Amino acid sequence: MSQLISIVLPVFNEEPGIQATIDTLLNFTEQQKEDYELIFVDDGSKDKSVKIIKHAIELHSNIKLVEFSRNFGHQLAITAGLQYTSGDAVVVMDADLQDPPEVIPQMIEKWHEGYDIVYGKRMQRDGETVFKKFTAAMFYRTFKHLATIDMPLDTGDFRLMNKRAVKQLQKLHEQDPFVRGQVTWIGFKQTSVKYHRQERIAGETKYPLSKMIKLALDGITSFSMKPLQFANIFSVVPIVSGVFYLGYLFATGRYTASSVGMTILLFTLGLLLLSVGILGSYLGRVLDQVNDRPRFIVSETEGFQERNKGIHHLDARQMRS
Structure with a gap:
């Protein structure tokens, strides 16, 4: 029986490039020996991103959508997506194709070698300003000195996790999660694959300076005293x-x-x-x-058929209670 790989993709106002992302991922998955499901998590988009994804769902049974009632943030979009996966392994990647899907087979190979978590280590970052590259480098090195966990340098949320790692992440219910820090915290056998981060195919970055600062503060205050x-x-x-x-x-x-x-x-x-x-x-x-508010509210899901009926408005903590 073929293994199922779930790909979780947070989406926020990605109308200019979302169709290209869908086409690229469908073309990629059709060439792989594993089965794939693509789970898009819309984080309160105001453009036509949801409409484009819903049209793709009508044509392809392996595309699914989790739609937030409003914008809750990138990290919570990842967190929500993990609740809806059913794969033997889960890949988290951005919906702008800066994380190239061609790296996924390398991650799967490492997983088959016995690693629970395989994260992408960025060796080069195209299409980003000198300021953003500098501040990102400074954050990771500052975090490494302050935090109680040994989070690898120059890594984002692009990674593969097997089922048991995902189950442990689902047990965490921090209100402002720092997912890459949580993945390091849960432990297990982890390794990296190096890759070249590409320029966005379209649209603008959804991480301006204000959101970068918030992410940095969430990370440091989550894992350092x-x-x-x-x-x-x-x-x-x-x-x-x-x-x-x-x-x-x-x-x-x-x-x-x-x-x-x-x-x-x-x-x-x-x-x-x-x-x-x-x-x-x-x-x-x-x-x-x-x-103790719900961390996010899901207004609608599509493509999951019967298995998620009755839990659309619940986060992971409520699902378990």
Whole structure:
């Protein structure tokens, strides 16, 4: 019996290129010995992405759609897609073909060698600005020094996971998941395949600077307590420095009370505000968990036939309860 590979593809306003993505993946899967299902997760698109995907579903039984009620974010779109897979292995990739499907057979080969997770390691990134490449490189290296997990450098969400790895991911229910960090955290036998990340076939990036910053903060606050430790250190530094500096000024007689006081006050206030901001990031994550809202709401699914009836509006936590 042929193995089934599920491909999960988050979609957000990909109208200019989604048809090319569908055609490319269908052409790719027809040439493979494994069976494939393509699970598109629409993250609240405002264009015609859903309409194009639904038309493809009418023509191809292996294409499926999970449609969010609104935009919940890229990482939750991946998380939702994993709940709807039925493959022996699952591949997560972007819907803009920057992750080339030609790499998937290499991942499958590694999986057959006994690896549970095979992630794509980007050796080159076309079509991206110098700023984005620099900030991405800085994030991964900063994260590696701060985090309690050893997440591999220069890897995104493009990866293959076998069924037991996916089942463990389905048990996690963080409100703001950092999926690539979660995949590292669950462990199992992991390896990489190197690939050349291509330029987008059409459209614009869905990760502007604001979303990149949010993803970075979600990742760091999910897997590291060191910023909290830094906050405590920063709170002590201005006090100690102020005491020694004041002692020096009084000992030498070189001081002006107003200037010295204002300098120390502003410096201390700035660092205290920084500390409060770091603490607030962690408290915000606690609040999200305490609220216990569904992480996402699925308004509609298509192409799954009978097996998902009655669970369209549930996330993974509700499915288990």
